[in-house]
Amino acid sequence: MMVHFLLLGALTSASVVALGALRTFISTKTKSTPVMLLFVAAIIGVGLMTLTSQAELLTIIGTSVATIALFKLEGIAMRACILLNSLCWLINNFYLGSIGGTAVEFTFVIINLYSIYKLYSASPKKSTAI
Template sequence: MPELDFAQSIGIVAFLIGATAFLHQDGNKFRLHLTFFQIVLCSHFILMGAITAAIGCGISALRSYASTKTQSGYVMGLFIALLWIMGLPNLQYSYELLTIFGASVATYGLFKTDGLTLRFLILFNSFCWLTNNLLLGSIGGTMMEATFIVVNLYTITNLIKQARET
């Protein structure tokens, strides 16, 4: 069992911030909430020494914010390229590749989709990060991704119900 130190405490703070992100049904509010959450989570991963995860979170924070301003395929491609160019050289463990792949899928989702498609792509990303966080021993990260999965599934269910009613 990982020890609850300062780095883990920051991860738990990130969890508390991120736990409500998936309750937003509005895509832009969702993206802005993710931006703030990812900044805090990035600091958690830096403190844990998980550089690939920290790079992924830092780029993802910038990407989430940028996706509120543009849906440009060029900008999307730039963020995906940054994830791979900066992430691959810093891999310490093979499972960290999941963070790069998941963040790439989420980047596509944030720039090119909305509604249910966006939620499903983010759900896939959450499963990638859940695996990474379990193997890394990140308490807050594991709690966060597990919660994201449950809350995102709840929101997906509500969006499906709303679509059937209209």
């Protein structure tokens, strides 16, 4: 995806997606708060330095939220944050005219909604009776 965004001239999207890929790998190895904060700072810093359009702010926001989710959350809360990330990237990809990127993110949104639904359905039901 990084090369794809570079070819579209979207340097912020390319930079943020590369950091996001590294972040995802690292988050499987550690849940360290300082490491998480380092990634959030890098995503925001690199993202703002390379910003070429307001739509790319969404990639910075979404990827930062997803970073916190991958390091600190689980279950439905994590997937809700990842869903927000996918929606941010979906809008960005649509704005850039990336048909493939839009299709990928749309697929992620559908899969994430399905996962949230399955997790919610499998959770123990709380009685609303008093």
